Amino acid sequence: FEVEAARGIANGLELLGRIEEGAETVSLTIDGVAVEVAPTPAEPALFAGLNVALAVRNGERAEDIVAWLRYHADDHALQAALILDRFGPADEAEDALATALEKIDISGIERVVLVDPARPLGKAGHGAEGHRYNAPDAPGRDRMELPDPDPWRAPMGEFIFYEYLRHLFLGQARAVMNLDVSDILAPDPGPNLFDRAVGAPGGVVVLFGQRVYPWGVKKDARPSFGDHICRRFDAGRGNPRWCVAPAKLPETAVLRLVRVVGASAPPIGPAQYYRYMGLRHPDEPVAAIVPKTSLVEDDTLIALATERFG
Secondary structure (H helix, E strand, C coil): CEEEEEEEECCEEEEEEECCCCCCCEEEEECCEEEEECCCCCCHHHHCCCEEEEEEECCCCHHHHHHHHHHHHHHHCCCEEEEEECCCHHHHHHCCHHHHHHHCCCCCCCEEEEECCCCCCECCCCCCCCCHHHCCCCCCHHHCCCCCCCCCCCCECCCCHHHHHHHHHHCCCCEEEECCCCEEECCCCCCCHHHHHHHCCCCEEEEEEEEEEECCCCCCCCCCHHHEEEEECCCCCEEEEEEECHHHCCCCCEECCCCEECCCCCCEEEEEEEEEHHHHCCCCCHHHHCCHHHEEECHHHHHHHHHHCC
16 A cells, blocks of 8 residues: 555544555554554445435434434435444444334435444543533533543544545535534525535535523433424524535545535535534433523424424
8 A cells, every 4th residue: 555645634644545456455554553454445426416414423313313304305405314323332232223214215315324433433531422511501510520431422533534434425425514413404495505505616605503402301201303492592603514515625625523624715604503402412401401591482493393393
């Protein structure tokens, strides 16, 4: 394997080079350590010409992901999804997502691909993302006892995966939006997000999120999209993400979690989405992840809850 170029991306290492066709392993020496890598052939044809959601799943339920797919297909022209499934080996027996996706028939959705990383991708030393300590609006975070490290469920730490998945699957996609399966695009009467990315001079639309919450959840029930009718009255926009048209990106551009580096023109936007915090912290009471005194009902969220999420 002859390395033609190398660069660091989000604390990861990308090496570009050529291998012999049909090679089963690639031998590398990195910092004096010999490494054997099994090459994975790219499959860009899977998403060729499609509007794709690139999402991370970290424990969300199968039925919520199906509702997420249906909403974006019906209201925002979504045609396919590529989901990095971080569920982890301990939960394989309980994971119903693959089974659910085999049975669904959502108009407009042509393909859903699950990627199992087969190894933990969480930030080193961090506890599960669903713990109240990892809720940005949680009251009393400075007095909380830190959760035990959980490399499978910790907040995402290997951000080079976005670029890896771009090379593996997304090079021929029409447009790709980066939202997790707990995020919902806000209603928008204008052109859909994917069309906006294709029409943008540099092929990039910037997204900003608003964290939203249930007021309460039924006893012994997990929060769903339909429970979320509140937002913080004092919250600004945050959690930046993006939507891109890959054909318009230079080869040197880099997809990162919150931005696209090296696009040929500044991004347009912003477009808005909602981050459904009860889905990200399903085992915590609402008062543990946000001060309830800061919550107000939101008409758009109430309409989504009643008209789109039952």
